[in-house]
Amino acid sequence: MGIEEGRFPDLLEVDAATNTRVEEMRELLENTQYLPVAGRFKVYLIDEVHMLTNQSFNAFLKTLEEPPEHVKFLLATTDPQKLPVTVLSRCLQFNLKRMTPEHIVGHLKYVLGQEQIPFEDPALWLLARAADGSMRDALSLTDQAIAFGNQNLASSDVSNMLGTIDQRDIERLVQALVERDGPGLLTEISRIADFAPDYGVILADLLSLFHRVTMEQVVPGSADNAMGDAAQVQALARQLSAEDAQLFYQTALMGRKDLAVTPDARMGFEMTLLRMLAFRPGATRREPPAVSAGSNQAAGGNRPEPEPDPAPAQPTGSQAEPAPEPVQQPPEPEPAEVSVPPSPPMAEEPPPWEPDTPPWEPDDLEPIVEAAPRNEPQPPQQTEAPVAPERQAEPDQSVPPEPAQAPVQRGEFVWESDFRSLEINGMPGNLASYSSLSWDGDTAVLTLDEGHARLLNARHQEKILAGLRSRFGDAIQLRISQGIPGEHTPAAYEERQRAARQQAAEEAIRQDPVVKNIVERFEGRVVEDSIRPAETGRR
Structure with missing residues (x-):
């Protein structure tokens, strides 16, 4: 009772931050010889003991080594590393936990x-x-x-x-992210900016909140009330998906690192939160690219004055026209010089691409079941002008062994094997190679699974449409459908051909007489994982 009221005579509290001189320490030690008045011990509580000077520690060390039996010293500090080792070695250390x-x-x-x-x-x-x-x-x-x-x-x-913001402001920011409310998010950032906060601290608070949300999702009921917002954390754990929580956490973590190199702290903070909106999984995140693509189409439609068509698909066609025009012009005189009389009906089929496509088709069709007999006659056919008879024979040979390709044919074009002839490169080509093609009149329907369709934006569709129009004409339209593409995709086709080449290479090594002789003589074995097929002409 006396200790609580501050009138206990045998408890002496000393503030080492103000009593740092050696004279004050000696005066304190001189009083240790007197016995306690009311208690069993006389207790000296020295607060912030690390603030004492070295001379004070030296004067205190002798008494600390051999203290009187009725005296107890309590040394309190927030920085024990600053205490001399000689003092630490003569004390019992108790690390007090932080209060919640x-x-x-x-x-x-x-x-x-x-x-x-x-x-x-x-x-x-x-x-x-x-x-x-x-x-x-x-x-x-x-x-x-x-x-x-x-x-x-x-x-x-x-x-x-x-100099901080309220936890409720953090919750408003997260709520705007959850509701995908971009204008509301920017309004909240503008309101917070009036207080001139430390944006690094705000991101740290966001990191703490997303961490607690993730813990609540993994272990329901584990959210503590350390911030007084356990109910809000549980509500956010139900509203956010696990992917969103992980994305927000990682984005905030990277944004906090980038604050040091951004020209303006608010700019870096805004870009971090806008990144959370832009890259959040979901269909709505493709809307901004679609809008920008539309504006690009409108701007592109102003360029070609001869074309009056106002349709949204025409600007993409007009942008793709300059590419096929120079390709179509050189082949036109060739049929006129070499084979105009013998092949008038072949002009209805795509003659401009006949001289250019054989370098692709023999390589694409080379790994099919009868690859060897095709490679031999093709080199002389490529140097000669009348290529059309050779192309008529090739589809006849490829259709019987693989009747499943019939639905994806358009004339002599087979989607999975002739896809590379469209010369669709980069990201659009990679995405299109995982699709199957079907025709609805003059509309090409590409079927993609959900994962690849999510990555396909308007600009990628323009490049794919340009490749199709360069082969089949400007009347072709493109439609993307989400579904199961099946096995007749260019990527699956190339994988089957690669596996076939690998199997053929392994079989050739196993049947090679020299390899058999080495294995028998040295009792060795063939490491099949080290076998690689010879590079094809297309590669």
């Missing part, structure tokens, strides 16, 4: 209730977080906040005093 924010808030409520000072709960949580587990710091900050708010603790006043 809930405990600090509970004690502050008791103190403010006794003092009859009005307060807001969010203000106490801000003070508890700023105290960082120290009750003394929490009480000191509370005194400052009471003076700052004119005998009233309001969350807005505490936020201004600490």
